[in-house]
Amino acid sequence: MKINNPAVQVITISDDEAGQRIDNFLLARLKGVPKSMIYRIVRKGEVRVNKRRIKAEYKLAAGDLVRVPPVRIAEREVVPVSAKLDKVVALTNCILYEDDHLLILNKPSGTAVHGGSGLSFGVIEGLHALRPEARFLELVHRLDRDTSGVLLVAKKRSALRSLHEQLRMKGMQKDYLALVRGQWQSHCKVVQAPLLKNILHSGERIVRVSSEGKSSETRFKVEARYEFATLVKASPITGRTHQIRVHALHAGHPIAFDDRYGDREFDRQLLGTGLKRLFLHAAALHFEHPATGETVRIEAPMDGALRQCLQRLRRQTAQ
Structure with a gap:
């Protein structure tokens, strides 16, 4: 255990950093510092912009001088992720597209997007090991740990x-593939149900449909039918936590092998297919390139476990 106690920093905001809120800037800058502490030092005036007090929602402008006070936190000793580790090297094979502005992965199931909560390795940590020269690598959106596909x-x-603005304006389309229990009714093309997120004492997030929740919408389309299951395409219009899983x-x-919202009997029916993971895959992403303005459509192939499951279901259904 070591104590992190840096000196006062004065940071000049670059053109590339302009436009973001001061609280988000500090969260990214002060890794490991709790949100509550970030908001406390802003509220107390310990963080200043151009020598003036500001509020957490203040939007930074190019040339702003940000005073960041010493922040004393206890942090665990972290062993650097070695680029020789199998997981890091494996990420190289997951890259679907890369240029000066973007990097797009086909994230494997079981890999978190960020380390933390007992996990020492995540996609971002792996990418920093693969691209040590990269000054900036930030997730545009998230995928649950057990969900695979386009990231x-x-x-x-x-x-x-630019990409966050497309998300806000619903200009980015995400298409997922999910294997669900039973015969999905063809007329059920849209699920609109408000979702409320609860965080348990353990830190686990559980989401349920509630009139007190946030409005949420997912569009569904039947892709294939099997004896006791349906493969559906799910396209979320809003981006709530666990939205597709709870709407299904x-x-x-319920989705196959969903450990929070699933059906154990349905999972047992699928044992003969060899499936042992959540069958939810981010199959395609459609957006406007932030630099060129061109329309980009990226597709991520399913892994072997999902393909094998569908092959065996097709054989069973054909018998």
Whole structure:
């Protein structure tokens, strides 16, 4: 255990850093510092911009001088991720596309997007090991640890701002493939159900449909039918935590091997297919390139476990 107690910093905001809120800037800058502490030092005026007090929602401008006070936190000794580790090297084979602005991965199931919560390794830590020269690598969106598929990472602050704006304006389309219990009814093309997130004492997030929750919408389309299951394409219009998983359950069709919202009997029916992971895969992402303005569509192939499961289900259904 070591104590991190840096000196006062005065940071000049670059063009690439402009436009973001001061609280988000500090969260990214002060890794490991709790959100509550970030908001406390802003509220007390210990963080200043151009020698003036500001609020957490203040948007930074190019040339702003940000005073960041010493922040004393206890942190665990972290062993640097070696680029020779199998998991890091494996990420190289997961890269679907890369240029000066973007890096797009086909994230494996079981890999977290960030280390933390007892995990020493995540996609971002792996990418920093693969790209030690990269000054900026930030997630544009997230995928649950057990969900595989397209994951978009920005390599420039300007790209992150552009892509976040597309998310806010619903200009980015995400298509997932999910294997669900039973026969999905063809007329059920949209699920609109407000979602409320609860965080348990253990830190686990559980989401449920509630009139007190945030409005949420997912569009569904049947892709293939099997004897006791359906493969559906799920396209979330909003981006709530666990949205597709909870909306599928709400429609009466939980997703295969979902350890929080699934059906154990359905999972047992699938044992003969060899499936042992959540069958939720981010199959495609459609957006506007932040630098060129061109339309980009990225598709991520399913892994061997998902393909084998569908092959065996097709054989069973054909018998």
